[in-house]
Amino acid sequence: MQRIALVTGGTRGLGRAIAIALRDAGHRPAVVYLRDTDAALRFTDDTSIPAYKWNVGDFHACRLGVLKVAYELGPVDILVNNAGVTADAMLHNMTPEQWWNVVQTNLGSMFNMARQVVGGMRERRFGRIINISSVNGRKGQAGQTNYAAGKAGVLGFTRALALENAARNITVNAIAPGYCDTDMVAAVAPDTLRSIVAGIPVGRMGTPADIGRMAAFLASDDAGFITGATFDINGGQYMG
Template identity: 55%
Template sequence: MSQATPHPRVALVTGGIGGLGTEICRQLAQAGRRVIALDLASREDRVATFKDDIAGFDGAIAFEPADVSDFDGCQQLVARLEQQHGSVDILVNAAGITRDASLRKMTQQQWQELMRVNLDGVFNMCRHVVEGMTVRGFGRIVNISSVNGQTGQFGQTNYSAAKAGVHGFSMALARETARKGVTVNTVSPGYCDTPMVAAVPDEIRAQIIAGIPVGRLGSPADIARAVAFLAADDAGYLTGVNLPVNGGYFMSF
């Protein structure tokens, strides 16, 4: 049974206006959470589309501009939201970018830009929410990794390293917070029906799908369902877990 709370749990979702982020926001709101989508305000067209997509949620989902690569900016944001809402109870780190190139051709800028968002961003947000969560005795942190963090991928030494690092970070933080009522878990999506995969040439995409045992790409809803499961009040005995959602594309014990 879910723990009683005087107000809806407040959930922050970084990368919240992307296809995956928007669906995570929707499913958390459907679970009764007060959701705040965090993303770059410079993407005005995407912000407008996001606001149209969530119009039916009667204010349960809001947008706040944020740059997860900015440590001080994340600190100020979290402090303001905690003051405004009383707490930040759930954090989903879904912000991520790609800067693909083989290592022989990868520039230092491509490496550093990706790390600042995909790995530093996880640190920046977790660092500033974890104190309040442990003091209050409740928290759910879900970090989005990737199947390519488990298997590696050609042209993605930066991305694979960051995504593997996300789960290593999650396991260590899970140990630090386990006795404080705060769980820290990872969801590792496989290949999903997103703009990034849609941009892949048709024959390569067909090869990818042929290698997925369930015979299709994942949907944002598949990933968001796993996030909502791990973020539930009664999921307190699951921590340090990596939950692969990949249609059987990569299986491990």
């Protein structure tokens, strides 16, 4: 059955792969982006998936954006909260702006987006909410107290929201990716990247498609008995 799916941070990296996997599974996805309009236009040309521009860290912008998606495509039955940013620094050097920008985008957006769609899901008695966390939200990472805190918060948010909505046939799950071959990871210094890969038992980074396949499964009817779970897709780097 084709359902409307919305993926935040969806024009590149993991979000792009998730949107494509949902499309290939028979759904009708749309993506949300913030900054690079040219890249979003190229994404839509390449995939035929529409892209909408708004700041997921802004509750009012999320309300208006989701209303526009619902008007143009239909009510959202699958939400993938993928948008995320980094602003790395050791805590003793971190500015309040670095802290709050990362926490508001990576964790605050979970509330901002889920709040817009969960009521409709409850009325229709169906929904899939998939929240993207991180291996560093599971194990911590020096220089990323803001990022790790936000991504760890995603896991508590996921479990609580799953409990609130399980009886309404709405599942809420999290994916905690390890290091994947994306633009964000490509910006890491080569020596640091080699050290990271050396610490991954399977001996390589993941691919965005690895994450896309899991998201597509969690969005499917076959995953209807899975809720409140976190899936660690990290090549064995962290085992919860």
